[in-house]
Amino acid sequence: MRxxxxxxxxxxGSALVRHLIRNTEHEVLNLDxxxxxxNLESLASIATDTRYEFVQADIVDQVAVSAVLERFQPHAIMHLAAESHVDRSIDGPSDFIQTNIVGTYSLLEATRAYWSKLPAAEKEAFRFHHISTDEVYGDLHGVDDxxxxxxxxAPSSPYSASKAASDHLVRAWQRTYGLPVLLTNCSNNYGPFHFPEKLIPLVILNALAGKPLPVYGNGLQVRDWLFVEDHARALFKVVSEGKVGETYNIGGHNEQKNIDVVRGICALLEELAPQRPAGITNYADLITFVQDRPGHDQRYxxxxxxxxxxxxxxxxxxFETGLRKTVQWYLDxxxxxxxxxxxxxxxxxxxxTDFKDMIA
Structure with missing residues (x-):
């Protein structure tokens, strides 16, 4: 496939690209x-592969996207482009509305125009796979739900509301226009190449630098953690074998309290990086509880x-094997x-003002 x-x-997205190039024979065009x-450095290991191509473009630019579609002639589109950090969405929701809602609309329209002109067999086989988040569901108040x-x-933040809107658009384009879509909603991802504003890499790098490890509120918020390479395998499974019109939730079966994640990282660093910064007796001593963020969901x-x-x-x-791999990757x-x-x-x-110490 293309x-x-x-x-x-x-x-x-970069984990998915690396997976496809390393483990399949498919051609990949990365539009970002x-x-x-x-970060193109996250793709350095596969950047010269003849089956990989990168195009810099904005999904809001329907003309540019249409030109790429006409040239590349894809058999499937996997849509991961999104603004995704909750804290940034609270500070400035406009980019989230523009990229996640308007961008998804523009991409859907460019795709519909391309798909409608395909020969019957190719039209039948084509797939539009929209990748979303479990945050669209809001939060869970019980311990077993x-x-x-x-x-x-029931989205709680501008980020999750914009992703919920994009999900609805994708389903509407199938219902109204017949576009063959698939949707997936995933839990919190972690692993190599994670941008250091997110919880796990932020804690690792702050600890190595002897900086405070900020934890929102009491740290008892619960998240289901999914290793990013497991997620990439799941996404390819869905786009290649999933049933059109279906939604698939992808989770790691690894519920953890935020404070336990932070403590787990500290324990691994004690083992893997025992040469602590000057003046630090234990990495865990750096844990600092900070004011909770507005509308913070309690449990996913x-x-x-x-x-x-x-x-x-x-x-x-x-979670134990994945977290160890993640900490070691950052150290390396x-x-x-x-x-x-x-x-x-x-x-x-x-x-x-652009690069902030923020928490997932």
Missing amino acids: ILITGGAGFI KLTYAG LFTETTPY AIDASKIEKELGWVPEET NLEWCQHVQDGSYQGQRLGA
Whole structure:
């Protein structure tokens, strides 16, 4: 297949691109605007492969997207391009509305025009796979409830509201125009090449620098953690074997309190990086509780039984094995982290107001 991936320079997108190039024979075109979170250094290992191509473009630009579609002639589109950080959406929701809602609309319209002209067999085989988040469901108040594919939407932040809107657009384009779509909603991802504003890489890098490890509120918020390479395998499984019109929830079966995640990272660093910064007796001493963010969801947890039953996917990593791999990767790739933190991955230094110590 020829697969067009939007947002392929982002965290999950780059993991998907690497997976497809390394483990399949498919051709991949990565279309990415290269906002602050888009990092081509995350794709250095496959950048010269003849089956891979990168195009810098904004999904809001329907003319540019249409030109790429006509030239590349994809058999499938996997749509990951999105503004995704909750804190940034609270500080400035406009970009989230523009990219996640208007951008998805523009991409759908460009795709519909391209798909409508395909020969019958290719039109039947074509897939539009929209990748979304479990945050569209809001939060869970009990200890046993799980998000299913039929859980009503109740987004809490500008980010999750914009993703919920994009989900509705995708479903409407199937219902109204017959576009063959698939949707997936995933839990919190973690792993290599994660932008250092998110909880796990932020804690790792702050700890190594002897900086405070900020934890929102009491740290008892619960998240289901999904290793990003497991997610990439699931996404390919859905686009290649999923049933048109269906939604598949993808979770890691790894519910953890935020404070336990932070403590787990500290324990791993005690083992893997015992040379602590000067004046630090234990990494855990750096834990600092900070004011909770507005509208903070208390618990997310996914029921991933549908994708397991229908498509045979289960995560390979436990949280313990995945977190160890993640911490070790950051210790082994501090140069990549430095390029993100000083802005050189973009060819310019990010100002202090752009790169913030924020938490997932």
